[in-house]
Amino acid sequence: MKRTKKKNKRNMKNKKKSYQKRNRMLLFICIVVIAFTCFIIGKREETILANGEAVSLSEIKNIIEEKQAKVNRYIVYGTHLNLEGEIEILSEVENAQIVLRKEGGEENVIDTTYETSNNLLSFSTLDKINEGIDLENLDICDYFLLLKISYLNGQEKYYSLENNSQYQEKIEYYTITKNNLNNKINIEFVNKNNISAFVLNVNKISKLPEDMYDVVIDPGHGGSDSGAISGIYREDEIVLDCSLELKKKLEDLGLKVLLTRDGTEGKQYDMYNIYDKDGRVTMANESGAKILVSLHLNSNESDFVDGGVEVYASPNMDYKLAMDLSDNIVHTANTTYSKMESFKEELGVYVRTIDVEKNLESFKGYKRNL
Ligand SMILES: [Zn+2]
Numbered sequence: 001m002k003r004t005k006k007k008n009k010r011n012m013k014n015k016k017k018s019y020q021k022r023n024r025m026l027l028f029i030c031i032v033v034i035a036f037t038c039f040i041i042g043k044r045e046e047t048i049l050a051n052g053e054a055v056s057l058s059e060i061k062n063i064i065e066e067k068q069a070k071v072n073r074y075i076v077y078g079t080h081l082n083l084e085g086e087i088e089i090l091s092e093v094e095n096a097q098i099v100l101r102k103e104g105g106e107e108n109v110i111d112t113t114y115e116t117s118n119n120l121l122s123f124s125t126l127d128k129i130n131e132g133i134d135l136e137n138l139d140i141c142d143y144f145l146l147l148k149i150s151y152l153n154g155q156e157k158y159y160s161l162e163n164n165s166q167y168q169e170k171i172e173y174y175t176i177t178k179n180n181l182n183n184k185i186n187i188e189f190v191n192k193n194n195i196s197a198f199v200l201n202v203n204k205i206s207k208l209p210e211d212m213y214d215v216v217i218d219p220g221h222g223g224s225d226s227g228a229i230s231g232i233y234r235e236d237e238i239v240l241d242c243s244l245e246l247k248k249k250l251e252d253l254g255l256k257v258l259l260t261r262d263g264t265e266g267k268q269y270d271m272y273n274i275y276d277k278d279g280r281v282t283m284a285n286e287s288g289a290k291i292l293v294s295l296h297l298n299s300n301e302s303d304f305v306d307g308g309v310e311v312y313a314s315p316n317m318d319y320k321l322a323m324d325l326s327d328n329i330v331h332t333a334n335t336t337y338s339k340m341e342s343f344k345e346e347l348g349v350y351v352r353t354i355d356v357e358k359n360l361e362s363f364k365g366y367k368r369n370l
Pocket of ligand 1: 220221227228235295296297
């Protein structure tokens with residue numbers, strides 16, 4: 001036992017040394033890409049809200065108007081649920097909010113951005129990614145989602161929500177593992193006695209389903225695609241080593257981690273099929289993970305470039321996580337922020353948008369209902 005430990009320690013030391021050597025030789029620019037996975041369609045089979053039996057609509061029936069608000073789009077992105085919709089209005093509006101109402105009347109209120117024109121009010125909870133309805137901190141109960149409009153004439157009215165979007169399936173969301181526990185949230189429209197209601201049903205579960213994960217780590221490139229290369233050093237091999245180590249560290253913290261590749265993929269592994277059935281984008285989306293980290297390294301042979309950290313994040317979000325990551329890498333790895341100016345959002349934080357629709361069009365084989 002002792003011997004093995006010693007041996008591991010020595011291996012670690014050797015590994016460390018070889019990375020330092022590589023750093024000197026390649027002047028690496030380290031790139032971490034973080035994104036929040038986005039999933040619209042759930043496909044798990046448990047049905048806690050079967051036929052809406054578990055939900056009593058009688059209570060909200062007493063407070064809602066006959067008219068309903070239409071939800072044109074709803075989406076879970078990262079840890080938040082967001083919706084966009086519209087409703088006809090009769091008088092001037094002072095405020096429009098989404099209310100999460102518990103049985104008993106307790107309310108969580110979420111502000112929307114809204115605009116009115118020709119007696120139509122359009123609302124959206126989606127202003128920035130990771131704003132909106134926080135799914136990580138809900139109580140274990142059922143919530144009804146209602147639109148609450150405060151009119152300038154002093155009236156306050158509640159409207160139930162009907163599904164006017166192209167998504168008809170239930171979304172199943174699993175919260176990030178904390179102390180070996182997760183909440184499972186069923187997000188769905190239920191119909192009963194001519195009332196349509198948008199309901200969040202929150203339950204505690206003791207384990208994530210086998211195919212659900214907290215975090216996805218994507219070691220860049222792989223197979224026949226080496227990524228950056230310099231002499232005998234290949235980006236795909238180094239980021240795989242880093243990813244395996246990161247996976248272990250996150251697992252020690254109790255998180256469930258999925259790797260998009262683990263080094264056993266053959267030479268035929270084709271990075272360009274990222275949206276294919278087994279592609280890395282599809283894998284990340286279907287894993288239910290809240291955070292995706294893609295590790296990359298750039299090489300630069302020039303003596304004039306110092307290298308440094310570039311953390312690429314999704315557009316239109318709060319970049320605190322990206323900034324923290326960038327700062328931590330700079331300090332713990334004793335390196336610098338990248339000096340590259342294009343796509344720079346903050347020191348060490350970069351934002352590049354990718355036209356997903358355009359990309360998807362080029363992959364005819366497998367297309368999700370985005
Ligand atoms: Zn790369």
